[in-house]
Amino acid sequence: MPNLEKSTPVAKPDMVPLTASKAIIARGVKMTFQSGAESFQALKGIDLEVLSGDIELLMGPSGSGKTTLLSILSGILTPTSGSVELLGEKITGLSRTKLAKFRLNNIGFIFQDFNLFPALSAIENIETVLNLKGIRRGEAKRQAQQLLEQVGLGDKAKSLPRQLSGGQKQRVAIARALAGNPKLIMADEPTASLDSQGGHAVIELLRKLAKEEGCTVLMVTHDPRILDVADQVLYLEDGLISPYVPARVPSVP
Amino acid sequence: MVSLARKNLFQDLPRFVVAQAGIMFAVSLVTIQTGLFSGFSRSTSLLVDNSKADIWVASEDLRFLDLTVPIPLQRRNQAQQVQGVDRAEALILRGTVWRRSSTPLTSVRVVGFDPEGQLFQPKKLDQGTLSQLKQPYTVMVDRSDLDSLNVNRVGQVAKVGSFQARIVGLSKEMRSIVSPAFMFTSLENAYAYINSPIAEPPRNPPAPKPLTSTDQVSYILIRAEPGQDLQALKRRIEAALPDTRAYTRGEFADLNQRYWQKSTGVGFILGLGAAVGMIVGLVIVGQILYASVSDHLKEFGTLKAMGSPNWFIYSVIIRQALWMAVLGYIPGMALCIALGTWTLQTQAIEILISPMLATGVFGLTIVMCIGAAVFAIQKVTYVDPAIVFKA
Known part of the structure; x- marks a missing residue:
């Protein structure tokens, strides 16, 4: 591995201040994918802890297991072995229905491709999630408008995704992720599809989320600009957390 | 609740129009075949139904x-x-x-x-x-x-x-x-x-x-x-x-209708046409809904990842199916009524569209569209929410 140095602290249980609560705890997480007779071990035993209100980056080369780990820590994938605890609740072992309910109530998601419903306007995309959370029509509309204003898109409520720039789409997606005040935000390459200006706006929003709203943000990224706002960086390589992080994190491959 | 179903459906207007044309065709086929059958049946007992007699007496x-x-x-x-x-x-x-x-x-x-x-x-x-x-x-x-x-x-x-x-x-x-x-x-x-x-x-x-x-x-x-x-x-x-036999008017009308239905096999033929209409409609709606769900799979996956229960996604697909049913039925039935009026006036052939037939075809259209939605629901049931993280 070229140009390595121990520049960024890697999450270790013994480094957690005693006063801070732990939003994410993973112990011995392994994940093996089976395809016919062949199997592939994507994660080989991950231990980590993330404090509430922290911005945690998951970095590493393609195929290192970042997305798999994010999926497991979000309760979307069930690990082959190991345990995951989110906000004090052990989610490994929960039924699919209970997992879905947990995600709905506690986690906001941000995706590289935004994943907005193209047929719905910005405000409707947010309202849909609020409706899912049981918030009724009028109140959902009011909250959705508030969230759009929070991300600086109050005037774009009626715009369809195709009428928005990449950065604006991602801000709508962030507003959607914030619907219902989740405690955890799981983000997958949130700045990868954005230009410089859009990327900076999103990074600033995520920083505010963590530092002003108290959200815990776990983010897969290759974007070195985010390092400035991160509390910790986990560098994955070959399905394991590496104790070393490259001094210059590579840009998106 | 935001009408995701309706907006998804209208998003691709050309495809929607084609789908509605298909449903309209299916509705028309079923209605015309069944209406012709009803018209035919009524035609066989026209003189009997038209009489004001309570009882018809004939040779035994x-x-x-x-x-x-x-x-x-x-x-x-x-x-x-x-x-x-x-x-x-x-x-x-x-x-x-x-x-x-x-x-x-x-x-x-x-x-x-x-x-x-x-x-x-x-x-x-x-x-x-x-x-x-x-x-x-x-x-x-x-x-x-x-x-x-x-x-x-x-x-x-x-x-x-x-x-x-x-x-x-x-x-x-x-x-x-x-x-x-x-x-x-x-x-x-x-x-x-x-x-x-x-x-x-x-x-x-x-x-x-x-x-x-x-x-x-x-x-x-x-x-x-x-x-x-x-x-x-x-x-x-x-x-x-x-040496006589007496029939009430209703019995005599039934006797004639049954005779013609059995002796000509017209009931079977027209019933077959109606069944073909149903199948065509089912395939068209199924195909359109399936394609629509495939196009929006990532969005449905996103909903699942965010914790949406399956019933919410099913309800979106079923509402799409219901929209298609209603919007296909209305022009389809209007076309049949217009055609029925024309055939009666110019050919004296009655396509009998009774309120019961119209209601029945509406019910059938709903069943057909929801039946077709089952294929699409199958697809979305097995969607892996992890696809949302794959750019």
Whole structure:
């Protein structure tokens, strides 16, 4: 591995201040994918802890297991072995229905491709999630408008995704992720599809989320600009957390 | 709740229009086939349904309306004596040939009735009055049969049996799919027509004779006194009138409809057409919904990842199906009604779209669309929410 140095602290249980609560705890997480007779071990035993209100980056080369780990820590994938605890609740072992309910109530998601419903306007995309959370029509509309204003898109409520720039789409997606005040935000390459200006706006929003709203943000990224706002960086390589992080994190491959 | 279903559906307008055309086609096919079947069935019992008789009396050898053996007119007088009978009238129904010089021979069904009676008359009169039929050798035909009889107006004359038949009026909506053109006339004229050989009419034939009690008619129509138990009255009539069988109007209509449905297999053929319509609709809607779900798979996956329960996603797909059903049904049914009106006016073929049929087809369309949605639901049920993280 070229140009390595121990520049960024890697999450270790013994480094957690005693006063801070732990939003994410993973112990011995392994994940093996089976395809016919062949199997592939994507994660080989991950231990980590993330404090509430922290911005945690998951970095590493393609195929290192970042997305798999994010999926497991979000309760979307069930690990082959190991345990995951989110906000004090052990989610490994929960039924699919209970997992879905947990995600709905506690986690906001941000995706590289935004994943907005193209047929719905910005405000409707947010309202849909609020409706899912049981918030009724009028109140959902009011909250959705508030969230759009929070991300600086109050005037774009009626715009369809195709009428928005990449950065604006991602801000709508962030507003959607914030619907219902989740405690955890799981983000997958949130700045990868954005230009410089859009990327900076999103990074600033995520920083505010963590530092002003108290959200815990776990983010897969290759974007070195985010390092400035991160509390910790986990560098994955070959399905394991590496104790070393490259001094210059590579840009998106 | 935001109408994700409706907006997803309308997002791709050309595809939506194609889908709706498909559903419209399916709705039309089912409605037309079933409507034709209903129209056909009604047509087979047109004369029966059109009568005001409570009971039809026929020979015990009757197979169906057009295939029976005659009974003497005396039976009418006997029926009149039966307790509970308010009124009895005779009806003659027999096939013969309609001739016009220099045009091909045409089959007609002579319908002889009492123009002053109360139990039978053509459904609607377009021209002329029933009392004109009391004149010798006068007839009425249906307006829709004018072409097939090679005539075009009242006053024209044809030859039936050994006599002239002068058209003195026109009826409406009295055309049967299963029968030759009806020729309405008085009992006396009818008797003369069907009992004379096919020959050149004499110049001044004598007026037809009044019918005697031994003359043969086809049916005796009965009106019961108010409050009579028709089944009991039927039994009394059959006991009093030898070699006869009595039917209520409904029973007689059913008998004729069943005969034609079984003997022609038309029920099977039209039913098959309706089934094909259903299958075509199912495939079209299924394909469109499946494609729509495939196009939005990532968004559905996103909803699942965010914790949406499956029922929410199913409800989106089912609502899409319901929108398609309603928006396909309305123009489809409108088209059928327009087509039915046109065929009735120009071809005298009835596509009978009753409120029950319209409601039934609507229900069927809903079932068809929701059935098709099941394919799409299958697809979304197994979507892995982890796909949301794959750019």
